[in-house]
Amino acid sequence: MDESDFRDVLAATREFVRERVVPVEAEIDEKDEVPAALRDACKSMGLYGFAIPERFGGLGLPLAQEVRLVFELGYTTPALRSMFGTNNGIAGHVLIEGGTDEQRADWLPRLAGGEVTASFALTEADAGSDPSGLATTARREPDGSWVLNGAKRYITNAPLADVFMVFARTNPDAPANRGISTFLVPRAAAGLSVGPKDQKMGQFGAWTADVYLDDVRVPGDALVGGEAGVDTGFVTAMRCLAHGRLHIAALCVGMAERLVDETVAFARTREQGGRAIGAYQLVQGMVADLVTDYRAGRALVGSVAADFDAGTDTNVGPATAKYFCSEMVGRVADRAVQVHGGAGYMRGVPVERFYRDARLFRIYEGTSQIQQLIIARGVLRS
Secondary structure, three states: OOHHHHHHHHHHHHHHHHHHHHHHHHHHHHHOOOOHHHHHHHHHOOHHHOOOOHHHOOOOOOHHHHHHHHHHHOOOOHHHHHHHHHHHOOOHHHHHHHOOHHHHHHHHHHHHHOOOOEEEEOOEOOEOOOHHHOOOEEEEOOOOOEEEEEEEEEEEOHHHOOEEEEEEEOOOOOOOOOOEEEEEEEOOOOOEEEOOOOOOOOOOOOOEEEEEEEEEEEOHHHEOOHHHHOOOHHHHHHHHHHHHHHHHHHHHHHHHHHHHHHHHHHHHHOEEOOEEHHHOHHHHHHHHHHHHHHHHHHHHHHHHHHHHHHOOOOOHHHHHHHHHHHHHHHHHHHHHHHHHHHHHHOOOOHHHHHHHHHHHHHOOOOOHHHHHHHHHHHHHHO
16 A cells, blocks of 8 residues: 555554544453444444455555554554454455455455454364364365364354354375365354353453354365365465464554553652652663563564565564564563552553453464474574
8 A cells, every 4th residue: 555545544543543442442341342333433444454455345455554553453452453353364364375266256355344254263172372283174075065073262253253264174194284274164054153252361352252063064165275275274374374473463562552651651640759650760660661672572563574575584573573572562561560559450440451451462373382483493494
């Protein structure tokens, strides 16, 4: 997107987040639901398709622009971004990376407009950080259709998804990280069911649930990529996750910025011993640490996004950004609560909520430990 047009999108998103979403954060947390009016506004603003190519109705942002937009989205509850994150990210990118021309033309415009919400159904009870261990199976029938059986766990947007990108093992004799394919499975497919919403520590309003597949039959054209997609699902998943990791890193940076703002404002106004607590050097030390962490994360994400767009680093870089920024926002949230003292431990105070919300970032899209392995193996191989 032209930089001038992108600045307009960025300004509109910032205004929307800070004037319409921030005031209802506590309500979203309490009710575990994003108001319908905010969902509709996100659709009209094009947020359901900011990473989807323009020819399919999206904004077509390169990653260097996408992360700047996500900085703004991260300033508020993660539930906002979660509504459309899978459409733009790991679910939508399954089609962008591996879909046929017909699949892209059929599904991507509906994803971009928010007509359809997609879920990325990869994780299982015994296949999380290592998706090569997934046990869901897909069996080809004589008529060319496929029959899927298995269960998926912690699937984002599952309670409201219209379509699931289901990863299943199509070749049990292939090595663990091969023999996997991806299928487009509509919610209405017979044999597909969704469990109750998960009861989580934080990120209320962002819904996850288990997904069950009991002899779910889909036509042959539901195989993502057509015949070329047989046994290539693992590779597609890894490409989608690399993009998603940088997206999550940018989200962490946005949350860190909010935590900095909340903490600085509190330190300026909260008095102890007759003066603002920000006048005390030990408090200043904590503020300095969280500001430094935030700025380091922002710089890292910007640098890695530029390399990703250039095609010079699409693996180690995203892992470093996700690893550092997810750990970083946890440190920033912890210091923010510490500066707030007892107030920081009370429900209704933003830093308490963000402290709970931040913890998940070190787990999904690949745990911190998985990012360490990707980074180390990548540089040792090179």
